[in-house]
Amino acid sequence: MKLYCDPISTTSRPVLLFVAEHRLPVEIVHVDLMSEDNRSAAYLALNPNGIVPFLVDCDLRLGESTAILRYLADKIGSPAYPREPAARAKADEALDWFATNFHSYFCTMTIYPNFGVPRGLDPAVAQGLIAYGETRSPKWLEILDRHMLGGRPFVCGDQITLADYLGASFVTLGEAASFDFSPWPNVVAWIARMKARPHWDATYAGFYGLVSGLRDAAAAQA
Numbered sequence: 197m198k199l200y201c202d203p204i205s206t207t208s209r210p211v212l213l214f215v216a217e218h219r220l221p222v223e224i225v226h227v228d229l230m231s232e233d234n235r236s237a238a239y240l241a242l243n244p245n246g247i248v249p250f251l252v253d254c255d256l257r258l259g260e261s262t263a264i265l266r267y268l269a270d271k272i273g274s275p276a277y278p279r280e281p282a283a284r285a286k287a288d289e290a291l292d293w294f295a296t297n298f299h300s301y302f303c304t305m306t307i308y309p310n311f312g313v314p315r316g317l318d319p320a321v322a323q324g325l326i327a328y329g330e331t332r333s334p335k336w337l338e339i340l341d342r343h344m345l346g347g348r349p350f351v352c353g354d355q356i357t358l359a360d361y362l363g364a365s366f367v368t369l370g371e372a373a374s375f376d377f378s379p380w381p382n383v384v385a386w387i388a389r390m391k392a393r394p395h396w397d398a399t400y401a402g403f404y405g406l407v408s409g410l411r412d413a414a415a416a417q418a
């Protein structure tokens with residue numbers, strides 16, 4: 197199996213953490229987003245979407261971080277994607293919740309425009325998006341804090357599921373914009389729990405390197 201990804205990508209890190217924790221025999225192929233490797237003819241021939249992550253397993257060509265997580269978990273029978281129908285439905289619900297509502301309002305609107313993502317976004321539009329996202333994100337963080345976590349260790353209860361791998365990457369993206377999570381103590385505790393996992397530091401090293409670079413650049417401009 198080959199996983200095309202970049203550790204600076206918010207949707208690659210959940211898959212990378214899952215692969216590392218489960219010691220999966222996956223060859224990691226670095227698609228350097230900064231160098232625009234994802235726009236090369238060779239990569240576009242493989243994945244016309246030009247995005248990461250992307251998995252190749254024999255004849256299977258698979259995009260979408262959530263589909264890749266589900267596929268890998270099913271392949272090895274990981275308890276992080278429960279087989280019992282009701283438990284699986286709750287894991288799917290949380291995965292889809294992060295990938296849709298949370299990602300839209302928090303990642304796409306509130307955080308990414310601080311860094312010129314998506315590329316070419318008009319600065320005035322970016323400021324408007326951030327301002328709008330900041331009014332909407334608290335609703336979703338409140339739901340995560342009170343209703344999904346509610347003092348439980350993981351978003352679906354006592355056991356980690358794929359939703360934790362995905363959600364932890366989306367939430368910690370906020371650190372790149374120094375987002376203040378203190379009003380949501382269950383979220384803060386959950387993130388600390390995820391960060392304590394053995395492979396977190398190695399998986400997230402590229403992301404935190406980028407974050408400190410962004411902070412240095414902002415400090416130099418101030």
Ligand SMILES: N[C@@H](CCC(=O)N[C@@H](CS)C(=O)NCC(=O)O)C(=O)O
Pocket residue numbers: 204205206207208229234246247248249259260261262
């Ligand atoms: N819905 C997709 C989103 C993947 C995605 O947008 N990846 C970004 C990095 S986080 C990317 O490759 N961007 C490159 C580009 O748009 O040029 C997933 O969950 O896998």
